[in-house]
Amino acid sequence: MKSPTEVGAAWRSWWMLAGGACVVALALFFNAISDIDSGHDSNLVSTPVPVDWLVALALLLAASMLIVLRGVMKQQQALLQANSDVQELRLAHDQLVENLPVGLFTFRSGEVLFSNWAWDEQVMRHPSFPRTKALLQAVSPEDRDRLLQCLERSERKQDTLDIQYEIVNENGKRHFIETRAVPVFDNGGKFQHLLGFNLDLTSLLSIQRDLEEKNQALAKTLGELEDNLQAIVTSLVKVIEAKDPYTAGHSERVMEYSVKIAQEMGLESREIKILRMGTLMHDIGKIGIPDEVLTKPGSLTDEEFDLIKLHPSIGYNMIRNVPLFQECTPIVRWHHERLNGSGYPDGLKGSQIPLLVRISAVADAYDAMTSTRAYRKSLSQLIAVSELRKDVEKGSLDPDVVQALENVLRREQLLPMDAAA
Ligand SMILES: [Fe+2]
Secondary structure, three states: OOOHHHHHHHHHHHHHHHHHHHHHHHHHHHHHHHHHHHHHHHOOOOOOOOHHHHHHHHHHHHHHHHHHHHHHHHHHHHHHHHHHHHHHHHHHHHHHHHHOOOEEEEEEOOEEEEEOHHHHHHOOOOOOOOHHHHHHHHEOHHHHHHHHHHHHHHHHHOOOEEEEEEEEOOOOOEEEEEEEEEEEEOOOOOEEEEEEEEEEOHHHHHHHHHHHHHHHHHHHHHHHHHHHHHHHHHHHHHHHHOOOHHHOOHHHHHHHHHHHHHHHOOOOHHHHHHHHHHHHOOOHHHHHOOHHHHOOOOOOOHHHHHHHOOHHHHHHHHHOOOHHHHHHHHHHHHOOOOOOOOOOOOOOOHHHOOHHHHHHHHHHHHHHHHOOEOOEOOOOHHHHHHHHHHHHHHOOOOHHHHHHHHHHHHHOOOOOOOOOO
């Protein structure tokens, strides 16, 4: 079969030949006319048709045939071109399908009819081996019936398919395969087959499993680190509180009250974690206060009280450069701040004081009142809550936080259920 280029060259040759024939025919025709005209002038007797006429007629017929032939050849050239385009497209399609990195297949009448090399690789199929048999041999026994039933059901219902199953290779290694398929119809809407593709998720699932294991190990290590950190801080706080037997256990109790208030108020676990560590170390700055001031049994002078008021700033400076304690610094520095601006060290007001700090302030004040000190006996829970309510009325403590503490105490039966504080 000639190529389109060869056909084009042939057509040009034929066209030149037809053109030449037309020129010669026209020349002979005019020459014959001139002979007749000259014959008429010299002799009135009729003359036979000149040979040149016949030759011209023959040439015209030949030229016409060549023109017709040209049309036919042009059509042939277009057909050849279209055929060539179709072949190129088919080749490109076949190459695309064969080189796709996912397994492609078609399924109809319970059989796999077509597959690409990637599908053959996935099911370990030799090119001469029946496809359906190769698939069923490769799929793990526990998944085999389910896969076949799903394929047949999708074909019967002409519906999509999405299924996961395992393939076991010759070495016993399992591959996790996901198959998705869609029904394919012809132009008339008649069902042709299921067109499916297989994705091997083994590597993906393996990475996911590794990540989950690493995350669990990381979370465990982080939990252990936090436990160790809390143990270290607790030990440090106990050393500080050992200076004054009247404050022993204060920080841990403030931590416990704060956590209960936060839970009552519905705070998130992350905030409660910050609150736990922050309240545990809230008085850590007392390590910088002279023992004689810290443990003085009587009332303090103004100068001594000014020294005591330094402990939030001292504690803040101790931990501000420790990344693990960064979120605790507001509680350490501001737990003696008050909403009406009467607190210290920065005289913050209202919304300048974060909620976690407000909670620590209420818990700290409550524990201070309900604990025995060198200069006074402890107050009852009822009186302590009453004092907190007075502070709320003065605008120094958060009413919602005090209410949450009251709810906790009532629930724990530390306050009478019907008593007004
Ligand atoms: Fe304090």
